[in-house]
Each structure stands twice: as structure tokens, then as C-alpha cells.
Amino acid sequence: MEHHFVGIPELTGLPRVAVVIDVMRAFTVAAWAFSRGVERIVLASTESEALALKESRSGWLALKDGAPAAGFDAVNSPGLLRSRDFAGRTLVQKTTAGTVGALAVANAPLVLCASFVVAGPTARFLQNEDSGPVTFVVTGEGGQADEDLACAEYIGQRMAGDDVEAAPYLHRARTSRAAADLAGGLRSGFHPDDVDLCLEIDRFPFAMVARREESLTVLRPVPVPDLPPPARGSG
Ligand SMILES: O=C(O)[C@H](CS(=O)(=O)O)OP(=O)(O)O
Numbered sequence: 176m177e178h179h180f181v182g183i184p185e186l187t188g189l190p191r192v193a194v195v196i197d198v199m200r201a202f203t204v205a206a207w208a209f210s211r212g213v214e215r216i217v218l219a220s221t222e223s224e225a226l227a228l229k230e231s232r233s234g235w236l237a238l239k240d241g242a243p244a245a246g247f248d249a250v251n252s253p254g255l256l257r258s259r260d261f262a263g264r265t266l267v268q269k270t271t272a273g274t275v276g277a278l279a280v281a282n283a284p285l286v287l288c289a290s291f292v293v294a295g296p297t298a299r300f301l302q303n304e305d306s307g308p309v310t311f312v313v314t315g316e317g318g319q320a321d322e323d324l325a326c327a328e329y330i331g332q333r334m335a336g337d338d339v340e341a342a343p344y345l346h347r348a349r350t351s352r353a354a355a356d357l358a359g360g361l362r363s364g365f366h367p368d369d370v371d372l373c374l375e376i377d378r379f380p381f382a383m384v385a386r387r388e389e390s391l392t393v394l395r396p397v398p399v400p401d402l403p404p405p406a407r408g409s410g
């Protein structure tokens with residue numbers, strides 16, 4: 176399947192199919208939030224918009240990256256989210272790179288948000304849709320973040336077939352600048368397990384699709400079945 180890679184600053188016009196990648200940590204966090212019961216994630220462009228959205232609806236929660244802050248219910252850390260109970264909740268998310276990338280392409284006909292934890296389901300979703308050339312939006316470091324590039328390239332390979340060795344891609348992500356910063360405690364709102372949690376291949380069985388709903392950009396999980404096992408030979 177035809178695909179290419181762009182950073183947020185290089186986006187011109189709207190892609191037909193956009194896959195927005197943020198491994199560390201926005202779209203690992205989003206997947207964990209869904210696994211903990213979040214029903215939908217509303218993407219916000221600023222912290223003040225996130226707080227205003229939260230206040231506008233009863234029961235909504237807000238999450239941002241960086242240090243914990245007044246009015247926000249969670250931070251952008253899979254390690255800090257994984258034991259929370261978010262059953263049935265709507266979560267408003269604002270981060271530095273991931274949510275910015277998704278909002279930049281929010282009007283494209285098909286938008287997925289992805290990371291290693293949903294890599295396989297994302298690739299299978301795209302195979303099933305077969306809806307045209309795929310633009311991977313590499314959100315970190317102006318399109319140069321190696322953890323995001325490695326994940327985008329891995330999903331690109333898996334769109335062509337499931338038999339792709341993950342280890343080289345994970346090694347690139349584990350030795351990326353973002354991983355070093357996280358492991359070195361240079362980022363706020365951090366749990367010591369965050370890097371490992373961002374490097375789990377196919378932890379979750381769903382892809383994450385962003386759609387415009389009224390005036391909002393809303394991310395939801397879409398279950399994607401596993402490939403059937405190969406048929407047995409007749410002998
Ligand atoms: O929370 C993150 O990991 C980053 C923000 S920073 O680079 O740590 O300041 O945000 P994201 O949008 O998830 O890359």
C-alpha cells in the first residue's frame with residue numbers, strides 16, 4: 176500500500192488517509208485510557224480549551240502533558256493511567272505533539288492515531304479499508320523523532336504483510352532521544368515504566384479513529400479482529 180512520512184510542519188493540504196503517530200506518549204496514553212474504560216477522547220488544541228470543554232459537560236475529564244495542574248484529572252503517562260478506572264467517561268486530551276498532529280489533519284476523510292501498542296490493528300484496519308495512499312504524520316521533533324518514525328515505518332511494513340520483525344524498530348524507539356529523556360526523568364508527569372509501556376507491540380486489539388463530531392475532534396477505539404490462523408494443509 177502506497178505510503179509516505181511527513182512532519183507536522185511539512186503538511187500541505189489534507190491527506191486522503193492520515194495516520195498520526197505519537198509513541199511517547201500521547202497515543203500510547205490514549206490506548207491505555209480506552210483500555211481503562213474511556214468511551215471517547217476529545218482532542219483539544221490548548222490547555223484552556225481542554226478545561227473549557229471539561230467544564231462544559233457533566234462528567235468529562237481532562238488530561239494534559241507535563242506536570243499535574245489544577246483542573247486536570249490526569250497526566251500524559253501510561254504508567255500513571257494504567258490502574259485508573261475511567262468506565263464510560265469522556266476524556267479531553269491536550270499534549271505537545273500528538274494531539275497537535277491529529278488536529279492538523281482532523282478534516283481528512285480518514286484519520287487514525289497510532290503507536291506501537293496498536294500497531295497491528297492499525298495496519299489491519301488500513302488493509303481492510305484499502306482507501307488510498309497513507310500519509311504518516313510523524314509528530315515528534317518536526318518529523319524527525321526516531322520513536323515515531325520507527326513506529327510509522329513498522330506499521331507501513333505491516334500493511335504489506337504481518338510477518339515483520341519488530342525488534343529493529345523497537346530498538347530505534349528505545350534508543351531515541353524521547354526515550355532517553357523519559358528514562359532520565361527529564362519529562363514531567365512521568366512513571367518509571369513509561370518507556371517500556373510505550374514499546375509493547377499490539378498490546379491492545381483496537382485501532383483508534385478520529386472523526387469530526389459536530390465541532391469536536393473525537394477519537395474512538397475500533398476493534399480489529401486478529402488475522403485467522405493459516406489454513407491447515409489437506410495431507
Ligand atoms: O508527554 C509527552 O511525552 C510529550 C510532551 S513532552 O515532550 O514530554 O514535553 O507530549 P506528546 O504530545 O505525547 O509527544
Ligand SMILES: [Mg+2]
Nearest residue numbers: 199200272315
Ligand atoms: Mg511524542
